[in-house]
């Protein structure tokens with residue numbers, strides 16, 4: 001799969017180049033090497049601890065503590081232990097084909113986990129895990145990081161998620177522009193840059209009608225370097241950043257559907273890698289928003305699927321996306337469909353379809369506008385995992 005080319009042209013950063021210093025915690029030593037995406041269909045090395053005792057002590061006073069990381073159950077965590085820890089109903093095996101499928105319920109929603117497949121369905125939306133669930137000793141086990149970084153933020157996602165609470169400024173980033181045409185339709189007559197700009201221009205008034213202040217990285221056919229797109233958001237002090245793109249997979253013209261990307265959290269392999277660039281030991285400024293990034297991606301992905309009925313290719317993680325890595329705010333990148341697929345290309349060429357793409361993003365943001373603004377002094381990102389203020393619906 002090839003994404004639109006402009007999404008990845010920023011040079012890679014190293015941890016030494018990050019300024020200010022990372023706010024993320026030092027990476028825990030990995031008990032096993034991360035699994036490359038090409039190996040996702042193969043179970044990672046089995047390092048599960050089958051001894052179920054002792055379970056980590058659930059701290060009092062914290063409604064939603066993350067699974068502790070300094071326990072014996074460091075890498076592969078039995079799903080039933082994780083459910084026990086959060087006082088959830090025991091996972092249920094609800095299907096056998098094409099893979100054994102387990103259901104875990106929490107926070108008013110459910111996650112479906114498929115043995116041997118990275119594709120999970122969390123509250124109705126497909127999310128690609130970075131390690132495939134396995135059966136060990138007859139029990140489903142998941143990687144600790146998938147539980148912490150994928151299931152936890154989405155099973156307990158709620159309307160009070162701190163995504164648009166500091167201000168009402170949102171940056172809409174129309175991908176590519178000018179000489180950077182992005183990808184194109186199979187006949188070479190239409191380019192991504194035109195469709196992303198049209199999508200953004202349709203989205204702007206929908207957001208402004210919600211009382212949001214919209215900042216555009218471009219409003220016409222000009223080239224804007226990726227670093228400048230980040231700078232625009234920084235200068236505006238924006239609360240959110242949403243980048244709009246279209247996709248291509250020339251060797252696989254049958255591929256179609258919606259993908260929404262958040263930056264890969266440190267320690268995890270990406271679900272999509274480009275040019276071999278995926279070092280799980282790197283962390284970027286935007287990783288301070290891992291939880292909010294995923295929640296925003298999930299909301300947008302769900303809402304755009306609702307308005308377009310596009311094929312669900314899942315919420316995904318990538319590390320090469322230069323327009324996301326340096327963002328000091330929740331930021332996502334939406335790939336609104338494959339221009340290389342003749343059927344989807346025809347849909348994208350229809351202005352009414354692009355209007356539905358815009359309405360989907362606007363619907364997702366509308367859910368966030370209800371949250372009250374908080375004073376700047378109270379808007380400092382919390383240390384460690386976000387704390388919830390109300391219990392989940394069980």
Ligand SMILES: [Zn+2]
Nearest residue numbers: 004175245246
């Ligand atoms: Zn693109």
